[in-house]
Amino acid sequence: MIFGIDIASMMLGGLAAGMVLFIVSVGLSVTMGLMGFVNLAHGAFAMLGGYVIALTMRHWGVGFVPALVIGFVVIAAVSMVLERLLYARLYGAGELDQVLFTIGLVFICIAGLTLLVGPENQPIALPDALRGQLNLGFIHYRTYSIVLIVVGTLIMIGLWLGFERTRFGAQIRAAVDNRRMAESLGINIDRLFAITFGFGSGMAALGGGLGAEFLGLDPQYALKYLVFFLIAVAVGGLGRITGVFYASLIIGVLDFVLKKYMPQGGTLFIYALTILLLLWRPQGLFGRST
Amino acid sequence: MTMSAAPSDHQAARALIARHHIRWWEPTPWVLALAFYFAFPQYLGFGTDLLVWILFAISLELALGYAGIVTLGHAAFFGAGAYTVGMLAFHGIWNEPITSLIAAAVVAAAIGLASGLVLLRTTGLTLLMLTLCTMALLEEAANLGHDWTGGFDGLPSIIIPPLFGLFEFNPLYPRTQFLYVLGVLFVCFVFVRTLVYSPYGQSLTGIRENTLRMHAVGAPVRWRLIACYTISAAIAGIAGGIWAQANAYVNLTTLGLDRAATVLIILVLGGYGRLYGAFVGAVAYVALSHFLSKYFPTAWQLGLGLLLVVIALFARGGILGVCDNILRWYRHKFSARRPTS
Numbered sequence: 001m002i003f004g005i006d007i008a009s010m011m012l013g014g015l016a017a018g019m020v021l022f023i024v025s026v027g028l029s030v031t032m033g034l035m036g037f038v039n040l041a042h043g044a045f046a047m048l049g050g051y052v053i054a055l056t057m058r059h060w061g062v063g064f065v066p067a068l069v070i071g072f073v074v075i076a077a078v079s080m081v082l083e084r085l086l087y088a089r090l091y092g093a094g095e096l097d098q099v100l101f102t103i104g105l106v107f108i109c110i111a112g113l114t115l116l117v118g119p120e121n122q123p124i125a126l127p128d129a130l131r132g133q134l135n136l137g138f139i140h141y142r143t144y145s146i147v148l149i150v151v152g153t154l155i156m157i158g159l160w161l162g163f164e165r166t167r168f169g170a171q172i173r174a175a176v177d178n179r180r181m182a183e184s185l186g187i188n189i190d191r192l193f194a195i196t197f198g199f200g201s202g203m204a205a206l207g208g209g210l211g212a213e214f215l216g217l218d219p220q221y222a223l224k225y226l227v228f229f230l231i232a233v234a235v236g237g238l239g240r241i242t243g244v245f246y247a248s249l250i251i252g253v254l255d256f257v258l259k260k261y262m263p264q265g266g267t268l269f270i271y272a273l274t275i276l277l278l279l280w281r282p283q284g285l286f287g288r289s290t
Numbered sequence: 291m292t293m294s295a296a297p298s299d300h301q302a303a304r305a306l307i308a309r310h311h312i313r314w315w316e317p318t319p320w321v322l323a324l325a326f327y328f329a330f331p332q333y334l335g336f337g338t339d340l341l342v343w344i345l346f347a348i349s350l351e352l353a354l355g356y357a358g359i360v361t362l363g364h365a366a367f368f369g370a371g372a373y374t375v376g377m378l379a380f381h382g383i384w385n386e387p388i389t390s391l392i393a394a395a396v397v398a399a400a401i402g403l404a405s406g407l408v409l410l411r412t413t414g415l416t417l418l419m420l421t422l423c424t425m426a427l428l429e430e431a432a433n434l435g436h437d438w439t440g441g442f443d444g445l446p447s448i449i450i451p452p453l454f455g456l457f458e459f460n461p462l463y464p465r466t467q468f469l470y471v472l473g474v475l476f477v478c479f480v481f482v483r484t485l486v487y488s489p490y491g492q493s494l495t496g497i498r499e500n501t502l503r504m505h506a507v508g509a510p511v512r513w514r515l516i517a518c519y520t521i522s523a524a525i526a527g528i529a530g531g532i533w534a535q536a537n538a539y540v541n542l543t544t545l546g547l548d549r550a551a552t553v554l555i556i557l558v559l560g561g562y563g564r565l566y567g568a569f570v571g572a573v574a575y576v577a578l579s580h581f582l583s584k585y586f587p588t589a590w591q592l593g594l595g596l597l598l599v600v601i602a603l604f605a606r607g608g609i610l611g612v613c614d615n616i617l618r619w620y621r622h623k624f625s626a627r628r629p630t631s
Binding site: 036038089090093094097098099100103105107109234267274278279282283 | 354362408411414416418419420424434547551554555562589590592594595596598599602603606
């Protein structure tokens with residue numbers, strides 16, 4: 001019985017972390033699948049979003065939920081401007097140019113935040129309703145983790161509906177599968193790109209704010225977790241929302257379990273698994289082979 | 291039809307034949323390096339560091355600039371070389387400098403071959419991710435293998451005996467280190483230069499430019515890439531090994547994303563695919579970072595970020611590419627005027 005509770009609490013903790021990973025990475029997956037753009041600055045958008053949320057809460061006294069909305073909107077707007085002005089110039093370029101450009105953006109964000117806000121960790125205070133423990137009947141668990149799981153699941157359902165059931169979602173799916181064909185059918189790819197990019201970056205901002213409680217929020221955030229975001233996308237398969245969802249949850253739970261039982265070599269194990277998986281299925285666990 | 295000149299008289303043919311000839315300006319870096327040795331004896335430690343970066347960037351040049359393998363994990367080989375030298379010396383197994391370097395090259399090449407065999411099946415994002423993960427894997431392994439690698443603290447103060455039994459490695463006055471690294475760099479550079487001007491090097495450029503067509507003409511694309519990756523790894527291993535010897539310690543920074551990104555930036559800053567980009571990029575980067583990062587570390591990172599964005603968007607050839615464009619513009623202006631005068 002004790003063992004069962006142990007497993008349940010590990011699953012819940014891992015799922016909560018996986019949900020945050022999903023919320024941050026889903027935009028990266030769609031933009032990479034849609035535009036073939038290696039956007040290493042995605043983590044920086046999550047970080048900037050976290051900062052917007054933390055600073056509006058502290059200086060303007062905005063509540064947690066409104067701050068999340070503000071973070072989403074601000075980062076979505078900023079990233080759409082960036083997309084139209086800068087990213088769009090590099091759509092046809094090689095990966096190397098894209099990698100350099102986005103690493104440059106990451107450096108600018110890290111240095112900018114260090115200069116403007118400071119190098120220290122920015123805590124995000126949770127509202128009282130989200131603190132404490134929640135009685136789930138069989139186990140008492142942290143309310144915030146449960147809320148994250150619920151919110152992540154709702155976002156997943158919303159995204160899935162938007163992707164599968166709306167006209168805009170159908171256009172994105174068409175463009176991911178065959179961009180040229182979609183373009184020749186009269187889909188406005190430029191507009192599609194800009195909106196999707198902005199939305200994905202906004203989601204990253206949301207994830208940055210929601211995850212700050214256990215991932216922390218300092219200027220190194222953009223690089224520290226980048227590998228994890230990329231692994232979630234690569235394992236899930238480019239442009240597959242459900243793929244990223246499952247991949248994130250697997251990584252989240254695996255990381256949680258490994259940290260408990262192999263506190264030393266857990267990360268090693270995840271890297272090794274990723275390498276093996278990508279060798280076996282270069283298109284990712286849930287991606288369609290081309 | 292008039293009698294045309296022999297094919298070798300054609301301008302393009304002459305350029306092709308003379309491609310590998312040594313140009314008048316090519317001894318410049320070596321002259322400058324020797325001049326630096328005599329002119330700035332107090333900056334030799336900095337100079338040694340610079341030369342190691344050049345060597346490391348040249349190894350990446352082979353893989354990235356010539357074969358077009360976009361990798362984010364090249365520091366894996368640098369670290370492998372550094373740890374080979376470090377562990378052999380620290381555990382008292384072997385520490386003669388030259389043979390240790392050869393061991394570093396062999397170990398790095400073995401890792402390059404093993405990973406290349408599997409990684410180079412993929413392209414694009416998957417390849418990028420796999421190189422990144424391989425490096426992260428090695429970094430974690432070095433962090434965990436505490437008994438052998440010293441873990442997070444690394445291996446402090448390894449003992450390197452005098453070079454050829456004669457020249458002492460003095461940490462305070464690194465004359466031997468500077469000349470030693472310069473010599474190794476020269477040998478490696480001559481090797482790489484010969485390689486890229488050989489038919490093999492030409493086929494690498496072909497693979498970079500159009501993989502499909504190289505398949506079509508019957509080139510063994512995969513094996514060429516694997517061979518190139520392995521050679522590149524070996525040279526990166528030498529760079530790492532010599533770094534460990536010159537600094538007399540090894541730590542986890544030899545393996546991280548930081549170092550892999552820095553070498554990429556150096557190469558791109560100078561201009562990749564043009565052999566001397568590594569020299570120009572390393573001088574520009576290391577000199578700037580040495581003097582700026584000490585006093586304004588954050589502003590330095592900001593400037594570096596802006597520089598990268600500008601290079602990626604507007605100046606893809608790096609510093610040398612910009613120089614090339616200016617030269618071409620001048621020549622164009624000059625030759626356009628000539629007929630009218």
